Amino acid sequence: MVRLVRPVFEYVDIEVEAGEENEAVSAALAGAETIPADEWRGNFAAEEYGVDAVCVTESAGDDKEIFTEIAGEKKYLLLKADTDSGEGEVVYQPWIGEVSDLMLADLCSDWSGELAEAEEAGVAHYYDWAERYARFLKDGPAKVIQLRRPRGEDE
Incomplete structure (x- = not known):
């Protein structure tokens, strides 16, 4: 079995009040966790990003937990x-x-x-x-x- 990953980039446009660009960025980042999941847009852009092979391992059947041990390492x-x-x-x-x-x-x-x-x-x-x-x-x-x-x- 080979585990593949692909980058998924999502975006959301938000309005913040700030005096300068650095303040606007800080305010936006501070509030990012409060943005509801359904407000985010975007997905995998196959024409701009490739797929990465994260791990290859032998499979002894259809064990769905085969990659859980290494999932957090990459x-x-x-x-x-x-x-x-x-x-x-x-x-x-x-x-x-x-x-x-x-x-x-x-x-x-x-x-x-x-x-x-x-x-x-x-x-x-x-x-x-x-x-x-x-x-x-x-x-x-x-x-x-x-x-x-x-x-x-x-x-």
């Missing part, structure tokens, strides 16, 4: 991305306060290593594109040679 951290401005931040989750400092350091090491690889790949692809574009600006567009069909073939 946690997720959110990385928030503003793809318009290019700004990103970590959205810490409550479970982070429940793990030891050593465990948090180990997890952050794994995450930062994978993120560094993604960053390096993104930068490398960008510089490859910029180099090709600079070459295009310097050399100009490719010369196109029009080929004409010999007479009699287009009839």
Whole structure:
């Protein structure tokens, strides 16, 4: 058996009174738990998010409790991305306060290593594109040679 998970993101628009943006965010977060469940909208967006395989284990039949032992061990951290401005931040989750400092350091090491690889790949692809574009600006567009069909073939 394989347990799969998929991210479900829900949203709700609320009105708060505040003097500045930070106050509005604080007021909204403080009142989030009081919002009735039926007010939340959203679901899994297959076109924007993938599915993650959390665990694989042997099944000795149709034991429905097979994953209960490991259910609490897999946690997720959110990385928030503003793809318009290019700004990103970590959205810490409550479970982070429940793990030891050593465990948090180990997890952050794994995450930062994978993120560094993604960053390096993104930068490398960008510089490859910029180099090709600079070459295009310097050399100009490719010369196109029009080929004409010999007479009699287009009839």
